[in-house]
Amino acid sequence: MAAPGFTRSLHGQGRLVVLLLALVLLAGCASRDLATHDPGPDEGLSIERALILATAEGALGTPYRFGGNTPEGLDCSGLVELSYRAAGIPVPRTADDQFRELPEARQARPGDLLFFGDRRKATHVGIYRGNGQMIHAPGSGRKVTSVPLHVAYWQDRYLGAASPAP
Numbered sequence: 510m511a512a513p514g515f516t517r518s519l520h521g522q523g524r525l526v527v528l529l530l531a532l533v534l535l536a537g538c539a540s541r542d543l544a545t546h547d548p549g550p551d552e553g554l555s556i557e558r559a560l561i562l563a564t565a566e567g568a569l570g571t572p573y574r575f576g577g578n579t580p581e582g583l584d585c586s587g588l589v590e591l592s593y594r595a596a597g598i599p600v601p602r603t604a605d606d607q608f609r610e611l612p613e614a615r616q617a618r619p620g621d622l623l624f625f626g627d628r629r630k631a632t633h634v635g636i637y638r639g640n641g642q643m644i645h646a647p648g649s650g651r652k653v654t655s656v657p658l659h660v661a662y663w664q665d666r667y668l669g670a671a672s673p674a675p
Contacts, residue, residue, distance in 0.1 A: 545616060545617045545618075545637060545639075545641065545658070545670075546616040546617065546618050547618070547619065547639045547640060554619060554620065555620075555674065555675045556596075557596040557597070557598060557620070557674045557675055558596075558618070558619060558620030558674050558675075559620075560592075560595050560596040561592045561593060561595065561596045561598075561620040561636065561674055562592075562619060562620055562636070562638065562639075563595075564591060564592040564595040564596075565588060565592045565636045565638070565644040565653075566638075566644065568580065568583060568588055568591065568592070568644070568653045569644065569652075569653050569654065569655065570652050570653060570654075571583050571588075571646070571652060571653045572651075572652055573646050573647065573648055573649055573650065573651050573652065573653070574587075575649070577646075578590045578591050578602075579591065583646045583653055584646050585604055585633050585634050585635065585645055585646045585647075586601075586602060586603050586604045586607060586634055587602075587646065588635075588636065588644070588645065588646045588653060589604075589607060589622060589634055589636060590602060592636060593673065593674070596674060598673055598674055600673060604624065604626070604631045604632060604633055604634040605626075605630050605631045605632070607622060607624070607631070607634055607671065608624040608626075608631035608634070608668060608669070608671065609631075611671035611672075611673045612671060612672055612673060613669060613670070613671060613672075614669075614670040614671055614672035615670075616670070617637040617670035617672070618637065618639075618672065619637055619638060619639035620636065620637065620674050621636070621637045621670050621671060621672045621674070622634055622635070622636060622637070622670060622671040622672075622673070623635050623636070623637050623643055623658070623667070623670050624667075624668040624669055624670070624671070625663065625666040625667055625668060626666060626668055627666075628668075631668055633645070633666070635656075637670070638655055641657055641658050641659060642655050642656065642657060642658065643655065643656055643658055643663070
């Protein structure tokens with residue numbers, strides 16, 4: 510027989526899980542889907558995707574620098590360029606050129622690019638990290654960070670994904 514405190518703790522956690530699931534479902538109904546796909550246990554990542562993600566994760570905390578594409582400073586498309594260069598994959602330099610020239614992905618997988626902006630132009634790009642997270646260089650005075658994608662800000666500006674990595 511479980512201790513009463515233990516049972517009460519599980520009951521409270523169960524309520525929390527149900528509440529969180531309800532919030533996730535409601536958020537999904539209220540926003541557009543970023544169409545992401547995380548690999549299952551049998552899918553794994555290619556070596557290129559693993560290198561892209563390792564490089565992007567290694568850049569976390571790097572200061573934003575307009576036009577930057579080195580570990581000393583990065584802008585959003587510079588982070589993409591640096592990360593893909595580490596995997597031996599050339600990409601265009603700007604977010605809009607990356608959006609227009611790279612192969613579209615219906616569902617983003619870890620290592621793919623996510624584009625944001627208005628309907629005329631991609632003004633921001635990030636790297637899908639998996640589990641509903643994106644690594645990006647957010648802007649002046651800030652540092653490369655990982656953010657959740659369920660936030661309305663990203664949902665409202667999402668243009669699509671690209672998959673240049675195998």
